[in-house]
Amino acid sequence: MSAQHVEHVEMTGHIVDSLLLPKVLDAILSRGGRYHIETLRLGQRQDDPSFVRLEVRADAAEQLETILADIHPHGAVPAQSGDCGTVPADIAGAYPDGFYCSTNFRTQVKLAGDWVDVEGQEMDCGIVVDPTGTAARCVPMTAVKTGDHVLVGRQGTRVFPPEAEMRRHELFEFMASPVSSERPKAVSVREIAAAIRKTRAAGDKVLAVLGPAVVHTGGGELVAKMVRDGFINVLFAGNALATHDMEQAFYGTSLGVSLDQGLPTVEGHEHHLRTINRIRRIGGIRKSVETGRLTSGIMYECVLRDVPFVLAGSIRDDGPLPEVVTDMLAAQDAMRRLVPGVGFCLMVATTLHSIAVGNLLPAWVKVACVDISPATVTKLMDRGTTQTVGIVSDAEPFLRSLAAELERGGT
Amino acid sequence: MSSPSQPRTLMCPPDHYGIEYEINPWMNRSRGADAALASRQWRHFYDTLVGLGVRVELMPPQPGLPDLVFTANAGLIFHGMFLSSRFRHEVRARESPHFDEWFAGAGFRVEHLPEEMFHEGAGDALFCGDTLFAGYRTRSDATAHQWVGKFLGVRVLPLELVNPRFYHLDTCFCPLAPGVALYFPEAFDDYGRRVLHTHVPTLIAVAESEADRFGCNAVVVGTTVIHNSRCPKLATDLTHAGYRPIEVELDEFLKAGGSAKCLTLRLDGEEAAGWRYGPKPG
Numbered sequence: 001m002s003a004q005h006v007e008h009v010e011m012t013g014h015i016v017d018s019l020l021l022p023k024v025l026d027a028i029l030s031r032g033g034r035y036h037i038e039t040l041r042l043g044q045r046q047d048d049p050s051f052v053r054l055e056v057r058a059d060a061a062e063q064l065e066t067i068l069a070d071i072h073p074h075g076a077v078p079a080q081s082g083d084c085g086t087v088p089a090d091i092a093g094a095y096p097d098g099f100y101c102s103t104n105f106r107t108q109v110k111l112a113g114d115w116v117d118v119e120g121q122e123m124d125c126g127i128v129v130d131p132t133g134t135a136a137r138c139v140p141m142t143a144v145k146t147g148d149h150v151l152v153g154r155q156g157t158r159v160f161p162p163e164a165e166m167r168r169h170e171l172f173e174f175m176a177s178p179v180s181s182e183r184p185k186a187v188s189v190r191e192i193a194a195a196i197r198k199t200r201a202a203g204d205k206v207l208a209v210l211g212p213a214v215v216h217t218g219g220g221e222l223v224a225k226m227v228r229d230g231f232i233n234v235l236f237a238g239n240a241l242a243t244h245d246m247e248q249a250f251y252g253t254s255l256g257v258s259l260d261q262g263l264p265t266v267e268g269h270e271h272h273l274r275t276i277n278r279i280r281r282i283g284g285i286r287k288s289v290e291t292g293r294l295t296s297g298i299m300y301e302c303v304l305r306d307v308p309f310v311l312a313g314s315i316r317d318d319g320p321l322p323e324v325v326t327d328m329l330a331a332q333d334a335m336r337r338l339v340p341g342v343g344f345c346l347m348v349a350t351t352l353h354s355i356a357v358g359n360l361l362p363a364w365v366k367v368a369c370v371d372i373s374p375a376t377v378t379k380l381m382d383r384g385t386t387q388t389v390g391i392v393s394d395a396e397p398f399l400r401s402l403a404a405e406l407e408r409g410g411t
Numbered sequence: 412m413s414s415p416s417q418p419r420t421l422m423c424p425p426d427h428y429g430i431e432y433e434i435n436p437w438m439n440r441s442r443g444a445d446a447a448l449a450s451r452q453w454r455h456f457y458d459t460l461v462g463l464g465v466r467v468e469l470m471p472p473q474p475g476l477p478d479l480v481f482t483a484n485a486g487l488i489f490h491g492m493f494l495s496s497r498f499r500h501e502v503r504a505r506e507s508p509h510f511d512e513w514f515a516g517a518g519f520r521v522e523h524l525p526e527e528m529f530h531e532g533a534g535d536a537l538f539c540g541d542t543l544f545a546g547y548r549t550r551s552d553a554t555a556h557q558w559v560g561k562f563l564g565v566r567v568l569p570l571e572l573v574n575p576r577f578y579h580l581d582t583c584f585c586p587l588a589p590g591v592a593l594y595f596p597e598a599f600d601d602y603g604r605r606v607l608h609t610h611v612p613t614l615i616a617v618a619e620s621e622a623d624r625f626g627c628n629a630v631v632v633g634t635t636v637i638h639n640s641r642c643p644k645l646a647t648d649l650t651h652a653g654y655r656p657i658e659v660e661l662d663e664f665l666k667a668g669g670s671a672k673c674l675t676l677r678l679d680g681e682e683a684a685g686w687r688y689g690p691k692p693g
Contacts, residue, residue, distance in 0.1 A: 013557025017610070018568040019602040020553065046541075047566050049557065075553035075569065 005064040006057050006108075006115070008038070008079035008158065009071065013049045016042065021052060024071045033058045033067045053079060084109040084136075084156030086129050086149035093142050095126040100151040102127055102138050103159060104363040104384060109136045110156035120336070121362035123384050127151040140336075142329055185401065188391050192368045193405035195344055196231055204343025205233035207365075209357045210298075211350025213372075215244035215254045217396035219348075220298055222403045227301035231406055234338050235302055235309035236357055238350070239276075239317040239324045242285065242299050247275040249297040276319035284322040310334045312353065336360055344368075349395040351376045358385030370398045418632055419678040420460065421482045421513075423470035425453045429477045430667055434500045435549075435578050437668035449663035453480070456637070456659045456671060463632045468678065470513050476506050481669045482676040483581060485510040486532040489563050490686065493519040496532040499550050517678075522562075528555035533676055534579035536567075538684035539586035539611055543567040546580025565686075568610060570603040577622070581672045585627045586683030587636065587654060591615075593629065593645070595622035615652060621645050625661075625670035631682045639670045 015021040028035045039053040054076070058064035068078070087096040104123040108115040111133055118127055118136050125138035129149040136151065144150065151157070196206050214223055226232045244254045252259060256268025265271075279288055288294035289303040302309050311324045312331035325331040339360055347354040347369040354369055358380050361367065367388040369377045377390030391398060430443045460467055473479055484503070487494040493514040498504040515521050524530050535551040536559065537544050543565050545556035553569045560567030570580065574597060577583040583598030584607075591613040596604055607614060617626045621642040629638035635655045638645060639662070646656040661670045680687030 013554075013560055014566050014568055015557075017566065017606070018570070019606050020569060023571075023602045047564060049561055073548050073553060074571070075547075075557055077554060 004057055005059070005061050006055060006160070007064060007068055009054050009056055009068070009076040010079045011052050011054075011074075011076050013075065014043070015050050015052060015075070017046075020074050021050075024054075024074050024076045027071050027074070028054075028056055028067055031058075031067045031070060032063060082155050083111060083113065084129070084151055085153050087152045089144050089146055089148040089150050092146045093144055095141060095144055095150050096152060098152045099126045100153065100157060101125075104361065106160040106362065106364060108158050108160075109151065111136065115158070120340070122336070122360055124359065127157075140332070143333075185391065185393060185398070188389070189398065189401040190405050192346070192391075193402055193409055195366060195368070196346070196406065197409055199343035200230065202343060205341050206231055207234040207236065207338075207342045207345040207357070208232045209236045209345065209347040209350060209353050210241050211237070211348065211353065211395075212240035212244045212254075213349035214241060214395045214399070215248055215259075215298075216257075217349075217394055218259055219396040219399040220245050220248055220254075220259075222396070222399040224296070224298045224301045225403060226406065227298060227305060227307055229406070230305075232346075233307055234342060235298070235307060236335055236338075236353060237309065237311055238353060239311060239313055239320040241350075242311050242321055242323070243272060243275055243319070245297045245299050246279060246285070246288075246294060247271045249294055249300065250275055250278065273318060276321055279321050280319065286323070308338055310338065312356070314352070332356070332360070339365075346370070347380075348399070351379065354380050355383055355385075358383060358388070361385065361387075363387050370395065416679060418463075418465045419468065420465055420630075421468050421470055421485070421676040421678055422453075422457060422460075422674060423480045423482050424472050425449050425480045425664075426472040427474050427477055428453075428472075428480045428664075428667075431477045432502050434502065435668040436576050437666065439666070442666060444663045444666050452659070452661050452663050453674065456661060456674065459637060459657060459659055460630070460632070460675070463635055463637075465632055468517070470509070473506075473509055476509070478503055478667065478669075479506050479509065480664070481534075481667075481673040482510075483673045484531045484534040484579070485676055486514070487530075487536050487559065488519075488533070488676065488678060488680060490680075491519055492522055494522045494524065494530075494532070494559065494562070496534075497524050497526070497528055497530050497555070499529045499531070524555055524558060528552055528558060530555040530559060531579060533681075534581050534673065537580055537584060537586050538565075538681060538686065539592050540589035540683065541565060541685035542610060544580065544584060544586070544607075544610075545569045546572045546584070548572050549575060549578040568606055570599055570606060572598060573600045573603075574598045578668065579673075581628055582625060582668070583617075583622060583627050585629050585631070585672065586611075586681060587615075587631055587652075588683050589685050591652070592683070593617055593627050595619070595627050598622070613652070615648050617642075618644050625665055628670035628672040630671045630675055633682065637671050639665065 034057045036055040038055055041051040043050045102125040107118040120137045122138045125140050127136050128139040129136045199206055248254055251271040253265050253268050253271050256264055256271050258265050282288045285299050286303050289300055294300050313320050313324045313326040342365055345367045369380055369388050370391045372394050374392050380388050428449055430438055430440050486496045495507055495511050511521050529552045531550045535546040545567050547553040547569045548571050556567050556569045577598035583595040585593040592611045593615045595617045624642055625639050626642040626645040629636050636649050637657045640658045640660045649656040
C-alpha cells in the first residue's frame with residue numbers, strides 16, 4: 001500500500017460567491033495535490049452561508065503541509081483538531097464500555113497531533129494505543145490485557161471510505177457487479193491473473209484460501225504448480241484440503257475416488273483415514289516431506305518452498321493432521337500473523353474459511369472468491385468483505401483457465 | 412442619494428501621531444512624520460468634513476498609541492453595534508480598550524470576535540449595498556470575515572489582498588454608493604477581480620500612480636468624495652461619474668500607510684452601506 005498523505009479541511013461561509021472554494025480547489029491542484037469533496041451544502045439564499053468538507057491528498061508529507069499552509073489563509077481549516085481518546089482496559093479479554101469498533105477500512109487515529117495509520121486493520125476489533133502513544137493497532141477482544149489503552153468514542157479517528165480505496169488501487173474496477181454466473185469467465189480469469197501478477201510484481205504476497213473441492217475436482221496439481229511458480233505465497237485451509245491432497249499423493253484418490261478414472265477404488269474409502277494416520281505416525285506434513293515420504297501435491301510444494309500455511313480445524317474433522325490448529329483463537333492468531341504483506345487473496349471452494357479469512361483482511365486487499373454456489377460470494381460480501389469479486393464456477397475449470405492465463409502472461 | 416440624517420464620523424486628533432514602529436511597507440522610522448505639518452493637514456481635513464455638514468466626534472488621543480488616529484481600524488459599525496477589531500499586531504491591539512470604552516460611552520452595543528481571529532474593522536470590511544466586501548491575508552483572516560458574516564447575518568465576500576502595499580481593503584477599494592465603487596485592480600488576484608466585477612456593477616479603476624497616493628482611501632459624504640491630493644485622473648473620473656471630488660493634502664499620514672478614509676470611522680454607516688437605508692433588524 002503506497003503511503004498517501006491525507007487531511008480533511010472545512011470551509012464555512014460565502015465560499016461560492018466569493019470564489020474562495022474554486023480558489024482553494026485550484027490551489028490544491030496547482031500544487032500537485034488532489035481533492036475529494038465529501039460534503040457540500042450550498043446556502044439557499046444570498047445571505048445563507050455554505051459549507052464544504054474536503055479531503056486533501058498529496059504524495060508526500062511536505063507537499064501536503066505546503067498545500068494546507070497555502071489554503072489555510074483562504075479559510076480552509078483542518079476539520080478535526082483533537083487527539084483520540086483512550087480508556088485503560090479494566091479487565092482482560094473485553095474492551096471498556098464505549099470502545100471504538102473497527103471496520104476493515106483504512107483507519108487513522110490522531111496521536112499527539114499527528115494522524116497515524118492503525119496497524120493490523122481488521123473488522124470487528126477494538127483499537128489499542130501503545131504505551132508510548134505513537135502507534136495504534138487493531139486488537140481482538142480476547143487479546144485485550146488489563147491496562148491496555150483502548151480507543152473510545154470517535155474523536156480523533158477517521159476512516160477512509162471504500163470508494164477512495166478503490167481509486168487508490170485501481171484494481172478490480174473492471175468488475176461492475178460483484179458476483180454473477182452470467183459473466184464471461186475468460187475475461188474475469190484474465191483479470192484475476194493480471195491482478196496476481198501485479199501483486200507479485202509489487203512485492204506483495206498472494207494468499208490462497210482453499211476448500212477440499214479443489215482436490216476432488218482434480219485441481220490439486222494446478223494449485224501445486226501455482227505454488228511451485230511462486231503465484232501462491234501463503235495458504236490457509238482446513239484438515240480436509242490437506243488430507244485429500246496427500247491422499248492423492250499416496251493413493252491417487254480423493255475420498256477414495258480415483259482422480260484419473262473418476263471411479264471409486266476398492267477399499268478406497270479407507271484411503272482418507274489411512275493418509276491421516278500415516279502423517280500422524282510420521283509426525284506431521286513437514287516431516288513427511290523432509291523424510292522423502294510425501295513427494296507431490298499442494299502440501300509438498302508448500303513445505304518444499306517454505307510457503308507458510310495455516311490449517312484450521314473444525315468440529316467434523318477426522319484425525320486431524322498434526323499441523324491442524326484446533327484452538328480456534330490460536331488459528332485466528334496464526335492467520336492474523338500471516339496477513340501483513342498480502343496484496344491479493346484467492347478463495348476457492350470454501351465457505352467457512354472464506355468468511356473467516358474475509359474477517360481478517362483489510363478492505364484494501366482485493367479478494368476473488370470462486371465457488372460453484374453464488375451464495376458463498378454473497379455471504380462473504382454481506383459479512384463486510386465488500387472488496388470481493390465473485391466467479392461462479394466449479395473449482396477445477398477455473399483453476400485450469402487461471403493456470404493457462406498465468407502461463408501465458410509469464411511472471 | 413441623501414443620507415437619512417446628519418453624517419457622523421469618529422476621528423482622533425494626531426497629538427501623539429508618529430512613525431514609532433514598522434508594520435506595513437509604508438512605514439519607515441527613519442522617515443518620520445512632521446508633527447506640526449501632520450497636525451495642520453489633519454485640521455484641514457477635519458474642517459473640510461465639518462464644512463460638508465459632518466458631525467465629527469473626537470476620540471481622546473493617547474500617548475504611546477500613534478496609530479489611534481486611524482479610527483477606521485477600530486471596528487465595524489452595523490446599526491447601533493460596534494464590533495471591536497482584533498488587531499494582528501500587538502502595538503495596535505493596545506488601542507482596542509480605548510475604542511471599546513469610547514463606543515460604550517457613546518451608547519453603542521460593543522461586541523467582540525473570538526480571540527483566535529484577526530479582523531481589523533472598517534479597514535478590511537466595507538459594505539457596498541447589502542454585501543460586506545472583506546480584505547484578508549495581510550491583517551484580517553478569511554475565517555474572521557466568515558464569522559462576521561454569520562454574526563451579522565449578511566453576505567460577506569472575502570477578497571485576498573495580494574499586494575502587501577495595499578494591506579487593508581480600504582487602501583484599494585472604496586464603495587461610493589450601493590453598486591458603485593473605486594478600486595485598484597492590481598491589489599487583487601483574478602478571483603478577487605472576478606468577484607468585484609460580478610457583484611459591483613459600476614467599478615471605477617484607479618491608476619497605479621494614484622493608488623500609490625492612496626486615492627482609493629477616500630471618504631464619501633453624500634456624493635462628495637474627499638481624497639488625497641495629486642490624483643487628477645481620479646478627480647476627473649469621479650466628476651464624470653457624477654461625484655464631486657475634493658482633494659486634501661494628507662501626505663504626512665501616507666508615511667504610516669493611511670489617508671482620508673483611515674482617519675475616519677463613519678458612525679451612522681457608510682454612504683454605500685445598504686443597511687443604513689433599511690429598517691433595523693429584529
